[in-house]
Amino acid sequence: MAIWLDQASEGFEERFSAFLTTKREVSDDVNDVVRAIIDDVRARGDAALADYSKRFDGIDFAEVPMRVSDAEIDAAMAEVDEEVMAALELAAARIEKHHARQMPKDDLYEDAIGVGLGSRWTAIDAVGLYVPGGTASYPSSVLMNAVPARVAGVPRIVMVVPASGGAINPTVLAAARIAGVREIYRIGGAQAVAALAYGTQSIAPVAKIVGPGNAYVAAAKRQVFGTVGIDMIAGPSEVLVIADANNDPDWLAADLLAQAEHDPGAQSILITNDAAIGKAVEAAVERQLKSLSRSETAAASWRDFGAVILVPSLEAAIPLANRIAAEHLELAVDDPDALMADVRNAGAIFVGRHTPEVIGDYVGGSNHVLPTARSARFSSGLSVLDFVKRTSILRLGPDQLRLLAPAAIALARSEGLDAHARSVAIRLNLEG
Amino acid sequence: MAIWLDQASEGFEERFSAFLTTKREVSDDVNDVVRAIIDDVRARGDAALADYSKRFDGIDFAEVPMRVSDAEIDAAMAEVDEEVMAALELAAARIEKHHARQMPKDDLYEDAIGVGLGSRWTAIDAVGLYVPGGTASYPSSVLMNAVPARVAGVPRIVMVVPASGGAINPTVLAAARIAGVREIYRIGGAQAVAALAYGTQSIAPVAKIVGPGNAYVAAAKRQVFGTVGIDMIAGPSEVLVIADANNDPDWLAADLLAQAEHDPGAQSILITNDAAIGKAVEAAVERQLKSLSRSETAAASWRDFGAVILVPSLEAAIPLANRIAAEHLELAVDDPDALMADVRNAGAIFVGRHTPEVIGDYVGGSNHVLPTARSARFSSGLSVLDFVKRTSILRLGPDQLRLLAPAAIALARSEGLDAHARSVAIRLNLEG
Numbered sequence: 001m002a003i004w005l006d007q008a009s010e011g012f013e014e015r016f017s018a019f020l021t022t023k024r025e026v027s028d029d030v031n032d033v034v035r036a037i038i039d040d041v042r043a044r045g046d047a048a049l050a051d052y053s054k055r056f057d058g059i060d061f062a063e064v065p066m067r068v069s070d071a072e073i074d075a076a077m078a079e080v081d082e083e084v085m086a087a088l089e090l091a092a093a094r095i096e097k098h099h100a101r102q103m104p105k106d107d108l109y110e111d112a113i114g115v116g117l118g119s120r121w122t123a124i125d126a127v128g129l130y131v132p133g134g135t136a137s138y139p140s141s142v143l144m145n146a147v148p149a150r151v152a153g154v155p156r157i158v159m160v161v162p163a164s165g166g167a168i169n170p171t172v173l174a175a176a177r178i179a180g181v182r183e184i185y186r187i188g189g190a191q192a193v194a195a196l197a198y199g200t201q202s203i204a205p206v207a208k209i210v211g212p213g214n215a216y217v218a219a220a221k222r223q224v225f226g227t228v229g230i231d232m233i234a235g236p237s238e239v240l241v242i243a244d245a246n247n248d249p250d251w252l253a254a255d256l257l258a259q260a261e262h263d264p265g266a267q268s269i270l271i272t273n274d275a276a277i278g279k280a281v282e283a284a285v286e287r288q289l290k291s292l293s294r295s296e297t298a299a300a301s302w303r304d305f306g307a308v309i310l311v312p313s314l315e316a317a318i319p320l321a322n323r324i325a326a327e328h329l330e331l332a333v334d335d336p337d338a339l340m341a342d343v344r345n346a347g348a349i350f351v352g353r354h355t356p357e358v359i360g361d362y363v364g365g366s367n368h369v370l371p372t373a374r375s376a377r378f379s380s381g382l383s384v385l386d387f388v389k390r391t392s393i394l395r396l397g398p399d400q401l402r403l404l405a406p407a408a409i410a411l412a413r414s415e416g417l418d419a420h421a422r423s424v425a426i427r428l429n430l431e432g
Numbered sequence: 433m434a435i436w437l438d439q440a441s442e443g444f445e446e447r448f449s450a451f452l453t454t455k456r457e458v459s460d461d462v463n464d465v466v467r468a469i470i471d472d473v474r475a476r477g478d479a480a481l482a483d484y485s486k487r488f489d490g491i492d493f494a495e496v497p498m499r500v501s502d503a504e505i506d507a508a509m510a511e512v513d514e515e516v517m518a519a520l521e522l523a524a525a526r527i528e529k530h531h532a533r534q535m536p537k538d539d540l541y542e543d544a545i546g547v548g549l550g551s552r553w554t555a556i557d558a559v560g561l562y563v564p565g566g567t568a569s570y571p572s573s574v575l576m577n578a579v580p581a582r583v584a585g586v587p588r589i590v591m592v593v594p595a596s597g598g599a600i601n602p603t604v605l606a607a608a609r610i611a612g613v614r615e616i617y618r619i620g621g622a623q624a625v626a627a628l629a630y631g632t633q634s635i636a637p638v639a640k641i642v643g644p645g646n647a648y649v650a651a652a653k654r655q656v657f658g659t660v661g662i663d664m665i666a667g668p669s670e671v672l673v674i675a676d677a678n679n680d681p682d683w684l685a686a687d688l689l690a691q692a693e694h695d696p697g698a699q700s701i702l703i704t705n706d707a708a709i710g711k712a713v714e715a716a717v718e719r720q721l722k723s724l725s726r727s728e729t730a731a732a733s734w735r736d737f738g739a740v741i742l743v744p745s746l747e748a749a750i751p752l753a754n755r756i757a758a759e760h761l762e763l764a765v766d767d768p769d770a771l772m773a774d775v776r777n778a779g780a781i782f783v784g785r786h787t788p789e790v791i792g793d794y795v796g797g798s799n800h801v802l803p804t805a806r807s808a809r810f811s812s813g814l815s816v817l818d819f820v821k822r823t824s825i826l827r828l829g830p831d832q833l834r835l836l837a838p839a840a841i842a843l844a845r846s847e848g849l850d851a852h853a854r855s856v857a858i859r860l861n862l863e864g
Contacts, residue, residue: 087839099550101541107533113752117530117797122776124810138847207809226665229810233658254858257851293850334558336827343823344554351548351827356855359828365549366824373794377639378661379558380822390812391775392798395783396791407519409793414516414603415570418724419693423686423788431485 002268002282002306007316011278016309020323020374024265024305027215034219038194045200052191057133057164059186064166065234068184073177076170084171088139091363092178095104095147098365102384108393113403121388123153124229126204128196130211131172132167133162133188139175140361143262144368144382145210145255146179152387157181158206160196164190176295188213193220197228210386212369231386232379235372236265239357240326240346242317243281244333245274247353253284255330258358260301261294267305269324271317278308318342325376328357347376402428434700434714434738439748448741452755452806453499456668456697456737459647466651470626477632484623489565489596491618496598498634505609508602516603520571524610527579532796534816535583540825545835548827553820555585556661558636560628561613562643562653563604565594565620571607572793576800576814577642578611586820589613590638592628594620620645625652629660642818664811664820667804668697671789672758672778674749675713676765677706679785684709685716687762690790692733693726699737701756703749710740750774757808760789762827779808834860 005015042046050061108118127149131142142159147159159176161168163186176184183202187195193213199205206230209221210271221230244251256268272278285302289295303348311317314333321329325345333339336351343349347370350357361368396404405424412420419429424430437447472480482493509517540550559581563574574591581589591608593600595618608616617635619627625645631637640661641653653662671691675684688700704710717734721727743749750771753761757777765771768783775781779802782789793800801814828836837856844852856862 026561041582051743056440079844081846083838083842087842087846090809090836091843094543097543100537102551104612109533111526111529111797115591115796119534119815125776135848140843140847156789181557183460187766226805226807229776251855251859254851254855258849258855261849261851288851288854291573291850295847299849340825344557346823347823348824348826350554351825352829354830354833354859355826355828356833356859358844358855359833359836359840360824360826362843362850363836364828365538365543366826370824371821373658375658375661376821378821381824383551383822385817389777389803389808390807390815391778392780392792392802392813393772393783393785394780394785394792394796394798397784398786398794401786401788401791404522404795406515408791410513410519411794412790415517416567416725417690417693418726419686419689419720419730420790420793422720423683423690423790426686427683427786427788 002302002308004308004310006310008310008312009056010296016320019307022305024267030215030219031223034190034216034223035134037190038220038223041191041194041200042198046202049187049191049195049200052189052355053187056189059163059166064186066185066187068168068173068186073173076173076179079170080174083086085174087363088143088175088178092143092147093144094363094365095367096151099148099151099367099384104385104388113400114397115400116393118393120391122395123155123388124207124392126152126156126206127387128206128209129157129159130192130209130213130217131159131161132213133164136212137161137169137172139169139171140368141212142172142175143179146176146181148352148367148382148384149387150180152384154387156183158196158203158204159184160187160192162186162192190216190220193217193224196203197224212383231369231382232371232375234369236263236267238267238326238372239328239330240269240271240321240324241320241330241332242314242339243270243272243277244314245276245277248333249277249280249284250288251353252281252332253288255356256281256285256302256306257288257292257298258356259328260298261292264297264300264304266301269301269307269326271309271311271320273311273314273317275310278310282308314339321346325374327370327372327376328360330357345377347371347381405430434734434740436651436740436742437631440742440744443672447750450738454698454737457625462651463655466622466648466655467563470652470655473623473626473632474589474630478634481619481623481627481632484621485619488621489594491595491598496618497639498617498619500605500618502602505605507859508605509609511818512606512797517606519609519795520575520610523572524575524579526795526797527575527799528583530818531580531583531799536817537821546829547832547838548825549824552825554589554823555820556639557653558588558638559586559590559819560592560638560641561589562624562645562649563591563593564645565596568644569593569601569604571601572800573644574604574607575611576658578608578613579814580799581819582612584816586819588615588638590635591616591627592619592624594618594624622648622652625649625656642814663801663814664803664807666801668695668699669763670699671760672701672703672745672753672756673762673764674753674771675702675704675709677709678766679709681709681712681716682702682720683785684713684764685720687788688713688717688738689720689724689730689758689824690788692730692738693724696729696732696736698733700734701739701741701758703741703743703752704751705743705746709743710742714740720730746771757806759802759804760792762787762789777809779803779813793853837862
């Protein structure tokens with residue numbers, strides 16, 4: 001049973017505020033362990049990777065090579081079900097097409113006094129992609145991370161994936177191949193992050209590391225940040241469904257459960273102006289839970305973090321939605337555009353009853369790596385922009401320097417920076 | 433005396449690699465102190481702010497109000513030298529004009545099968561700007577942080593600045609006024625960061641915190657990251673000057689010293705294909721050092737981290753520059769465009785002999801908040817993009833859902849996510 005919050009009831013603001021700040025993640029403090037692993041990989045390189053892989057993944061690099069061979073990937077491709085293969089290809093093509101529109105354009109221009117200004121975008125030289133092992137090893141995530149990097153023009157994309165006993169999910173390898181990733185190592189955990197950040201004898205370092213992982217991977221990414229770039233550290237997934245009375249409760253229940261089945265810490269929220277639909281959805285959730293293979297996970301998420309919020313009108317839902325700043329926001333209402341105009345904080349919006357969030361997870365074309373834990377208030381989902389960087393450009397001739405020099409010198413002096421003033425003045429034989 | 437590295441000499445690669453990874457910053461571990469301060473501000477709010485401000489800044493909020501009044505800002509404006517005032521206004525106008533070009537455009541479109549896709553950009557609701565006290569209190573930094581936020585459309589910009597004994601640099605207040613910042617508190621340190629992130633009785637929380645600060649501020653920003661967004665944690669400043677023989681050594685020396693005077697950890701590097709100009713610049717540095725008010729700082733920086741790198745040709749400088757990935761790169765050569773084409777990693781490029789980096793610090797129009805410590809390999813300078821976030825949008829009708837459903841269901845099943853498959857299938861009366 002999810003909690004119910006009624007905006008018309010007394011004490012709503014207090015209860016809603018408390019709900020907003022509920023922690024859904026227990027983060028173990030693994031920093032010391034991770035620090036030791038990183039130091040060891042920096043010191044011993046491949047030998048450290050071999051030791052950790054033997055210990056944690058039960059794999060001996062003397063028998064199975066650390067790098068996944070092309071032949072292995074070929075074999076994996078052949079193993080994957082034809083329908084799944086076609087689905088991966090469709091997904092990759094749609095992701096590529098959508099993300100190509102995100103490529104920023106250089107902007108080089110001259111202003112009114114002839115100063116050359118500009119922004120030039122270049123791809124990051126090398127990017128590492130972490131792919132978790134086991135059940136969290138999602139081929140769709142490989143596409144969502146690797147395709148935008150390729151679209152950005154990243155010349156080297158390196159994938160790491162832990163391989164318990166040497167085995168890697170063949171669909172993950174197929175997705176990597178489809179996304180154009182050719183350099184894959186069967187390593188995982190903090191040791192893989194360290195190898196990507198600092199390099200070893202056989203792995204050249206990268207400049208940025210992206211992709212999801214467990215607490216050790218997250219801690220390692222935080223620790224190597226600065227030496228390399230990292231993407232966001234994602235928390236458990238969330239969906240917020242805003243629904244009017246004209247919905248099939250079973251559709252909404254299915255959407256709430258699709259989120260809940262990810263993780264006991266996932267969160268599914270329904271906001272509606274119709275108490276009856278709220279009740280009906282809740283009943284449908286209980287009914288559908290019975291036939292899910294991951295029903296235990298989904299039930300725990302719905303019980304601990306699920307919520308039904310009653311509002312007096314659909315318009316009243318939007319300020320709440322902006323405060324929740326959900327990773328995924330579904331607008332299952334007659335006139336979604338009217339509501340959408342005022343949504344400010346959301347990772348992604350799924351417009352109308354025929355856009356279940358799951359389409360965005362796989363084949364919509366948009367990215368499924370989105371800001372969680374209310375961070376849509378200040379950050380965005382993964383895009384081509386995460387794989388490029390901007391160099392700003394400034395170009396003056398003697399005339400422009402003469403025009404701007406007095407102001408620069410005045411500001412440098414007011415900040416007490418003599419050498420700054422001199423660096424301008426000396427070029428014009430002015431007094432610095 | 434800076435170190436000399438000669439690419440033609442044996443062992444260059446080894447020495448250059450070591451040079452690249454030299455640490456220029458001692459980061460004190462202040463995490464525990466900072467954590468206690470943040471917890472205290474969360475628990476006691478304004479009362480905690482009052483206590484810390486009394487202890488650290490010698491200021492009593494019973495006598496001087498925490499919030500800076502409009503009258504105080506008016507008074508500050510009147511105090512600032514007219515020339516400096518005009519320079520601030522020129523700088524703000526140029527920064528605004530340049531940054532307005534960076535505003536990303538929404539992209540909403542329908543693809544070939546009628547799926548609505550898109551990216552919608554919105555400004556962050558509220559941004560906090562940290563401004564250091566004392567000598568590091570730079571009015572130019574106020575402009576560089578606040579103007580892009582205003583251009584992005586951020587409705588609420590809050591500035592915090594520690595005020596030893598209650599006093600704030602009037603030029604900083606003038607810069608804030610010019611940049612349109614109206615909400616200013618005289619608080620600093622970790623306590624100010626905590627107040628911005630979590631709010632107190634009199635300060636509403638923000639969604640992102642930007643701006644430079646000391647080790648305590650940096651640690652506090654790292655700790656509140658996730659609850660709010662933060663900008664990069666900047667390290668000491670750097671300049672890399674690539675120069676041919678046709679230069680006035682005094683100009684180059686002045687540029688190297690302009691960087692060195694910032695901080696003993698700052699770094700100034702000259703790469704040249706002409707040993708004579710290298711020697712002449714070094715002599716000019718020693719000569720100019722004598723007449724700088726911050727000569728001690730500049731001398732320490734040049735002695736400990738300065739470098740002259742000799743290359744056999746100017747073209748050979750570029751791969752080294754890409755590895756150094758300097759915050760500031762000056763191209764003081766006859767044909768800067770020929771070199772610029774191959775520069776991939778640099779925060780900003782200053783093109784030609786008449787573009788000293790200092791112009792970019794103040795009045796060029798581009799931003800002076802740039803990636804340090806080689807992070808230009810994976811990140812960019814501050815821009816309007818740091819003050820907006822992107823919501824992705826997906827819209828399907830029944831026809832589009834029917835077309836994409838089979839692939840989504842196949843992928844969901846292959847990932848073992850039943851509820852995902854059902855969320856799509858149930859809408860089409862298919863089997864999930």
